[in-house]
Amino acid sequence: MMMKKLLFPVWQPDQQEYQAVCAYLGLSPRAHLHKKLSDYLSKAPFRFARAKGFPLYLAKPRLTRFRIARLDLASKLFFPDHPIRHILNGVIALHECDGEEYAELSAAPSGWAVPVSLLGWGFGFAASLFITMGWLCGYFMLYLAGAPLRLAEDLAGKRVLITGVNRGLGLDLLLHSLQQGAQVTGTVRNHEALEALRAQLPEEAPVELIVADLSQPGALVKALQKGQISPDRVDIAVLCAGAKFSGVSVMTTPRLRDTFEVNYFTSVDLADWLYGSADKATLVLISSIGRWHGMHSSCGYNASKAALSIWGESLEMELHLAGKKDCKVMVVEPGIFASGMMEQKGVSRLLFTSRRKLAIRILSGAQQGRKVLRYPFWFALLTWTVCLGGRGLRYRLFARGGK
Amino acid sequence: MKIIVVGAGVSGAHAALTLLERNFNVELWDVGRVEGTHPAEGMTFNDLKKSLDDPVAHFLGADLSALIPPASDELLRYPPSRNFLTSTKDPLWGFESDSFFPFGSYNKGGLANGWGANALSYDENDLSDWPISFSDMEAAYRTVYNRIPVAGPTDDDLAPYLSGVYPSQLPVRLSAADQMLLQIYNKKKHALTKLGIRIGPARLAVITDPQRDDACDYCDRCLWGCPRASIYNPALSTLKECEGYKSFRYVQGRFVLSLLSSEDKITGIRYLNTSTRQIHQDTCNAIFLAAGALKSGAVFLQTLKTAHPDIPRETEGLMDTSVVKLPFVALRNIGRPSEARSFQFNRLAIGIVNGEAPWPRYLHGELLNLTSLIYHPLIEWMPFDSRLSKKLFFTLKSALGTVSLFFPDKVTAGNRQVLVEHGDQWGKTRLCYQETAEKTSYIRQSIARVRSALWRLSCVPKGTIQSPPGGGIHYAGTIPMGKGSRKCDPSGRSNLFSNLYIADGAAFPSLPSKSITLSLAAHATRVARNARL
Secondary structure (H helix, E strand, O other): OHHHOOOOOOOOOOHHHHHHHHHHHOOOOOHHHHHHHHHHHOOHHHHOOOOOHHHHHHHOOOOOHHHHHHHHHHHHHOOOOOHHHHHHHHHHHHHHHOHHHHHHHOOOOOOOHHHHHHHHHHHHHHHHHHHHHHHHHHHHHHHHHOHHHOOOOOOOOOEEEEEOOOOHHHHHHHHHHHHOOOEEEEEEOOHHHHHHHHHHOOOOOOEEEEEOOOOOOOHHHHHHHHOOOOHHHOOEEEEOOOOOOOOEOOOOHHHHHHHHHHHHHHHHHHHHHHHHHOOOEEEEEEOOHHHHOOOOOEOOHHHHHHHHHHHHHHHHHHHHHOOOOOEEEEEEOOOEEOOOOOOOOHHHHHHEEOHHHHHHHHHHHHHHOOOEEOOOHHHHHHHHHHHHOHHHHHHHHHHHOOO | OOEEEEOOOHHHHHHHHHHHHOOOOEEEEEOOEOOOOOOOOOOOHHHHHHHOOOHHHHHHOOOOOOOOOOOOOOOOOOOOOOOOOOOOOOOOOOEEOOOOOOOOOOEOOHHHHHOOOEOOOOOOOOOOOOOOOHHHHHHHHHHHHHHOOOEOOOOOOOHHHOOOOOOOEOOOOOOHHHHHHHHHHHHOHHHHHHOOEEEEEOOEOEOOOOOOOOOOOOEOOOOOOOOOOOEOOOOOOHHHHHHOOOOEEEEEOEEEEEEEEEOOEEEEEEEEEOOOOEEEEEEOOEEEEOOOHHHHHHHHHHHHHHHOOOOOOEOOOOEEOEEEEEEEEEHHHOOOOOOOOEOOOOOEEEEEEOOOOOOOOEEEEEEEEOOOOOOHHHHHHOOOOHHHHHHHHHHHHHHEEEEEEEEOEEOOOOOEEEEEOOOOOOOEEEEEOOOOHHHHHHHHHHHHHHHHHHHHOOEEEOOOEEOOOOOOOOEEOOOOEOOOOOOEOOOOEEOOOOOEEEOOHHHOOEEOOOOOHHHHHHHHHHHHHHOOO
């Protein structure tokens, strides 16, 4: 499930990136050393200084041999805390401890080859310095040019509450919050999920996990109170957990109630708890772009999301009227992304968006005080176009086409 | 008569053995943690990497806790497999400070589990601030050199400054790189002598006699734990000797907190049972404090708290050896192939003679050629990108070395150990330390001289690395010899309590430059030998 992917990609090189690092250093990649490196760097966000601003911008793209060479020199000269320094240092440390790898690592010229090699390395270094400075200047210009569109990515000192953190979007939100320096309170449905998640997160991760079965009325607030979580301590609350019963009629009342309990009433309970005493907090409601149209056999999923979106807007109005201008409500209406509710199949893959990117945008939007986030926006446009086509079109596309 | 020796390091071991030789019953109390065994005897450092199932876990720890991150001041971190050092997170750790960062050990053998093996004696000049002279210490030194075999020459250029050292073993084998440095030294001796520089083979507490089973086999693993016990370790030799006496009892799992007293006598001892975490009391007739200068100082201050509430609960002194490392590249050793077998610690010593200064006349240094270290912090420390740094490092490795200089210390106003009144349940002391302007200036001048000498030795010096206060590992002077209630008399007996003996470095009234270990052993031996019991 979770460990198939890396927890913190800015710090942890994947297999191809590790191979590129080894190729750059003239070493043979070893799977067992890559695993050790990856485990070690999964703790990096909690042990070492976090890259911010331009160094973070440089750390995001995938590592290739060319990029590694540039980043190596640039970080040595200007950004000593850059993740690439930890990656290179870690690779050298691991390879030097392994007998066979050490022989490869320590291979060096002797005799007359020494001055010749030194001369060659000197020229090589000068050339690398020249290329790196040009590359760095180019990237810096791009960084400056992109400033107006840059996402906010610093949650240091902030506490984020996220529901449903053991998988899917909730897990991505958890990992990105941690990577950005937040302290996270996360809810999971049961103890098994809690233990499984705890086992996979680094011990140092500032995460407080609590169990709350959101299908039970009032369960979330009860669990928060039991965990002695004070609303004053929460800066951002993301209601990510959701329920969807596919293939179940919209008239199946008990399931419909469950859907609304998790997707809608939990938000109402939480808002009541949060804004009862907190004067400054952002509530993020994960709705759906599907809230714009009906959907058969979903047991009211789209209806619950429509209610959530409209209620969220209503809540914000009331908060403003009450003078709580620092209490913000952000409604997120994402397109399709991989989750327990949606599976990527066939051509429909083209409609899917990256869950990781969505998580980054949600957190950024919450920090920037956005009211609504529809991501990807082209999917919202597509949805609205379909909606303009009338019920007949929607029936043909969703109900009959789905048969 | 019940005599308790507190601490099983060098001082405790030699105090106990001396008391046993005087036919006393001795209990030696200690926390007594034990380090694991060192695997694959006979195998070199590099062969060990190939033979272990998980060499990464052995050298860096399963969680890579010994991996030193970039931009760190550290150049070496012991792996978890060498667990003789106490972490500051250990519940028994009883010190706090913003300015002094000490090392401690609760292992049987104490910090000597990982000492650098340099075996030297304090001479008359070193002892000039002491109320005793070398002649008072000489007999104890001779006893200690009989107990601890020391390898080294007797007639080199350093010998005039290292009186009181009695080697019984052949000097440790020099590497080709060492021999090259000595050759240059001999050629340029005139100019170097003018600078006050003397170089010669190190005096090391290591067995080199090939006839002995425990002789050094040059496996290059000194730092990683000598698998043959060739390097002196009190837990493996002196304490073993003690255990041969029926009148000896080693009591493990006791962390001494304070002493109980009545008038001018110690009557009991208060300790924590480290297994049950319960505090107990026991009676005794005499105590030898040998828990290390800092822990002995802490026990003394806790004792004062109840015995003499009118006396300030802070020590008269706190001394530390400042260590400065000067890395260098020996140009003539560039490209020399590394040797398969070697002695890892410094095989050469360097002395800086201060002819005109009253004290110290001799500043001790160790000339170390890099052999079997974990190198990633050094590679990361180089000012180039990792790829070039790696290639350069291994090309220059056989030419890389450091001079480590050990700066002496004196009791200075303000440098002290203070009892934290509302510390945790087992008591805490605060360590206050600041280097004096005089010491800083002396360090600067000495560095300049050594740099100059390095250039003459065809070595290119590069930077300096100075350990923060406490990093020198040699601590002393918390209950120093002298007059006053918080001091001890020249025989090591407390001026307050007639049956309390300060058998470790806490009693030293100054801290000379030379390596402390043999003097700790000699002091403990002398104190135990002269104690009026």
